[in-house]
Amino acid sequence: MKKLINTPESFVKESLEGMAAAHPDMIKIHLDPNFVYRADAPVQGKVAIISGGGSGHEPMHVGFVGMGMLDAACPGEVFTSPTPDQMLEAAKVVQGGAGVLYIVKNYSGDVMNFEMAADLARTEGIQVANILIDDDVAVKDSLYTQGRRGVGTTVLAEKICGAAAERGYDLKKVADLCRRVNINGRSMGMALTSCIVPAKGTPTFDLAEDEMEIGIGIHGEPGRERMKLKPADEITEMLALSIIEDPAYTRIVREWDDEKGEWVDVELVDPPFQPGDKVLAFVNSMGGTPVAELYVVYRKLAEICEKKGLQIVRSLVGAYITSLEMQGCSITLLKMDDEMLELWDAPVKTPGLRWGV
């Protein structure tokens, strides 16, 4: 294992300390329990948006804390969900009296830990909504699995909901918007190489020199299909068509019902893409793939979208939701409406995403 670390045990903490030292104008960190929060928190009267997940996906989530995006992010160990005490403490520190939205990627650990955190926060008198992101079309069914994983759409939801909270949307409106972003976003990823979790020291899976893994998640977990490496255009076509031709996707998620005072099952349906849709096209590096290769992918993606009648109205290209040093990419398409577009364009100032300021 060759990594720029001191020890695997100190890696997450030292990385957070470095972030705080580099961006004192935007963020502060709290250690034990670990979370990153907005330097000017709490913002009174604003819905606080908190996310979190395993470390190793940077800049998501810790790099998206700041004006116009997240109020706090709770990093777990590498690829391991954070714990409820982190999310609870973060909520107490950043909440400005208007409630807290937890944006949660659909992994069993994240879901359970955030549900426990929400239960604890409510006992402290904090109003909380949990909204799941489950946009990975590589997972076909939801009946016999945990359901689709939360991947690229998470970044877009954090930006759009962050802007909405900044504008004074109340908790219900921000939660509804987050759910709408989630059902309109779809993603799929692929890997050229595996990655090495520092505490483990060896690659999570083996991939031969001439092989690739299609439909990977973001934790070094193997995908659904392994095949011989193909040219970028063919890979892009596989990923893009899986997204664009994905039929309506129905699943049951668990959300908190404020009136009933209990967790309830909610059925959500992702509508399929239609010709004429306006979309945000997001090409993401898994960490080890250079930007120049992402543009090769974007070139083909734009061609496919045009052919399918999808109008790309915004783009995002770069490493935003990564899997340590893994080579590979993911594509996310998000169907945009006017409100989402306006919120996407709103100013944001975080270590990982910054414009309009």
Add this chain to the structure above:
Amino acid sequence: MVTRDQIVAWLKTVAQVLEENKDYLTQLDAAIGDADHGINMDRGFKKVMSQLPGVEDKDIGSILKTTGMALISSVGGAGGPLYGTLFMRAGMAVDGKYELTDEDLAALLQAAVDGVVQRGRAQLGDKTMVDALTPATEAFKQAIGEGADTIEALRRAVDAAEQGMKDTIPMLAKKGRASYLGERSIGHQDPGATSSYLILKALLDVISQPQ
């Protein structure tokens, strides 16, 4: 009968066993999950060990609830809420007690399993820790119903857990990250069922030792 000192000794043994099996559990997890189960459980029980001295003179319920809270705040992943809930519910089932009758132990096991099922929404056969815990609890209850003593009943529970753990090998995972592998999850033993077996076996090992 199980005494408070045996419960304390059990938790210490669990910490030791999980440290010894850290790489083994992580390897099992690498095959169908995200390669962190052994690392997480080891970290969790190290936290338990750091808090145990403060509660080891209290009742068994308090000791187990403290164990649960320590796991919830240190394990992360799915293991944190699941094992945290398991020990919390186990503790709540035997609140205020300094020794456990076989009936108490049965109630403790049942409450623990119910907590895990409720939190994780997993069914028997989903290739999870439930596949080790549920048969173990059933076997324990059946054994004491048939008049077996504590050690014998626990031995049957551990045998059932071991069988349940092995039975996860041909199963198709339906919960957690392993479920994303679909057919490729078949042929691998579930890491959560394995750690559950190890934890139960540690209890048997402690109880079997002459006091």
